[in-house]
Amino acid sequence: MVTGKHSPHILLVNPWITDFAAYNFWIKPLGLLYIASLLRESGFQVTLIDCLDFYSKTKKLGDGNFFKTKIVKPLPLRSIPRHYSRYGIPEELLLKRLSMIEEKPGIIGITSGMTYWYPGVFRAIEITKTFFKKVPVVLGGIYATLCYDHARKHSGADIVFKSGNELEVLKLFSRLMGLSLKTHHSKFLTDIFPSFNLYSHLDYVCIATSRGCPFRCTYCASPILSKGFFRRDPFKVVEEIQYWTTLHRVNNIAFYDDALLIEPSKHFIPIMKEVIQKGIHCNFHTPNALHIKEIDQTVADLLFQGGFRTIRLGFESSDEAMQIETGRKVNNQEFLQTVRHLRRAGYSGEEIGVYIMAGLPGQRVGEAEESIAFVREAGAQPILVEYSPIPHTPLFEKAKQFSQFDIENEPLFQNNSIFPCQWDGFTLADFRRLKEEIRREAMV
Ligand code: SF4
Structure with missing residues (x-):
């Protein structure tokens, strides 16, 4: 539990996939949802925006196609003769969801998946930073861990976080917000469920x-x-x-x-x-x-x-x-x-x-x-x-x-x-x- 401020607010974002192809084989940002649970349990207020939570078609078993928007290929991939897309919600929808947030967050936490999906991550950072000026953006996840130097140099995030341990993230967020934290959790989370209940609909x-x-x-x-x-x-x-x-x-x-x-x-x-x-x-x-x-x-x-x-x-x-x-x-x-x-x-x-x-x-x-x-x-x-x-x-x-x-x-x-x-x-x-x-x- 954090002490020092009433219900500090954190915005968590799962960014888009940018790729030549993508299919939703039951993709969800599990690490981010564990962080959300830890934060909520510790007294934080959490808003989740999952840019991938938007389907054009869902199959019977929950898998399905993502909604996609064709975009210009990043320069290094220009010679590849295939269409390149951003998978997930249209950009306007992200802006709409941001505008619906009533209380300005104290931190924006953004996760990342495959290393080569970073253009979607960078765009999410750019948009959220522009929307909530002066709010620090913390970037974590797979790309941030595997390509740490690249992410520090190019992502635009204020802090790039390397560890795959959710408890470390909780400590970092508390520190950044000037709060003192007490938690009973050990390094490996065994008795906490990820915050899937932040979604309005679950396939x-x-x-x-x-x-x-x-x-x-x-x-x-x-x-x-x-x-x-x-x-x-x-x-x-x-x-x-x-x-x-x-x-x-x-x-x-x-x-x-x-x-x-x-x-x-x-x-x-x-x-x-x-x-x-x-x-x-x-x-x-x-x-x-x-x-x-x-x-x-x-x-x-x-x-x-x-x-x-x-x-x-x-x-x-x-x-x-x-x-x-x-x-x-x-x-x-x-x-x-x-x-x-x-x-x-x-x-x-x-x-x-x-x-x-x-x-x-x-x-x-x-x-x-x-x-x-x-x-x-x-x-x-x-x-x-x-x-x-x-x-x-x-x-x-x-x-x-x-x-x-x-x-x-x-x-x-x-x-x-x-x-x-x-x-x-x-x-x-x-x-x-x-x-x-x-x-x-x-x-x-
Ligand atoms: S290390 Fe080998 S066995 Fe283990 S998850 Fe990776 S591919 Fe599978």
């Missing part, structure tokens, strides 16, 4: 039952964004699921965990047994990939019986050398076994989506083709994803040497849509051909 919510991942895959940002691996109390997790499904009638929940299934007997199995025992009916989704080697028959059955509708497996490649080189999170035998478990549990092949990575530095197209064939033969559905070079990951160094783009100094070039590590052995045309073949195959 879905997201949940994080853990933070971080014990693996260290060379292409992945998880170990950089979350130091260590922490899990919540399984019963608190079920309480949260029940809260959203009963009190707010939410039918779709996306798990944001990087490592939901690690040591399932301690975490996932008690969670799902309790969900089933309580008769909770909900569609669950795992847009972040599941750990293949943790799925035995018990886990597969619980996934199916518990209501997991969107299964995504993080396989990446059937090439054994590549599996070893990038972190050994899975091998081919484990993958085949898992697909068998999932099929036996009741999933059809189309329902088991398997991520395969395309465009890693030095990767040949033939390797991706073999991986696609391997997944199909196993009876699952390949999903080809372009590699995005992420600063500070071990593979970024190799990508820097390999890419024809200046991915080190210009985050826009880290965009997977431009296929940053394309070369003669794996061109963008190759990638598009494979994508099209997968699409056509899925329609048969």
Whole structure:
């Protein structure tokens, strides 16, 4: 609880996505919503503006297209022959929402997502700063953490915040407003629910039952964004699921965990047994990939019986050398076994989506083709994803040497849509051909 001022006011903003393409796979600014909860619990008044909370069409399971506005491409991307858009609310709507705020905020907190989405972040900073002159803007989130120097130099924010720890943000906000703070929370938040109730309408919510991942895959940002691996109390997790499904009638929940299934007997199995025992009916989704080697028959059955509708497996490649080189999170035998478990549990092949990575530095197209064939033969559905070079990951160094783009100094070039590590052995045309073949195959 803060002392020193009556209900200090904070404006939190989730900015737009700016990209060649974007789809709403249950995107919500979970970190920002945790910060909102902490602030409210500590006596702050919070206003949330989510620039992405605006749809042109929503599908049955809560996912859907964002509303988009075509915009001029940033200069470094001018040569890319694709349309570029701002996804989310029209700018006028942001201005309207700002004008409806009755009390001037003491701080504006803005989050950020993918590094190459920064133009939308900068625009949100510019607009809010112009609207609320002299109010300090604090920028946090993924881009701010991974591209800290770039954000400090170019974003226009007064403070760029690097830590992924919400409690540190709470302390910073209290300090900036000259307030003294007492909080009972520890470093990892276990007993607080994110502030989804700041939304007027909810098609879905997201949940994080853990933070971080014990693996260290060379292409992945998880170990950089979350130091260590922490899990919540399984019963608190079920309480949260029940809260959203009963009190707010939410039918779709996306798990944001990087490592939901690690040591399932301690975490996932008690969670799902309790969900089933309580008769909770909900569609669950795992847009972040599941750990293949943790799925035995018990886990597969619980996934199916518990209501997991969107299964995504993080396989990446059937090439054994590549599996070893990038972190050994899975091998081919484990993958085949898992697909068998999932099929036996009741999933059809189309329902088991398997991520395969395309465009890693030095990767040949033939390797991706073999991986696609391997997944199909196993009876699952390949999903080809372009590699995005992420600063500070071990593979970024190799990508820097390999890419024809200046991915080190210009985050826009880290965009997977431009296929940053394309070369003669794996061109963008190759990638598009494979994508099209997968699409056509899925329609048969
Ligand atoms: S297992 Fe998944 S989340 Fe963990 S480091 Fe590897 S890719 Fe990242």
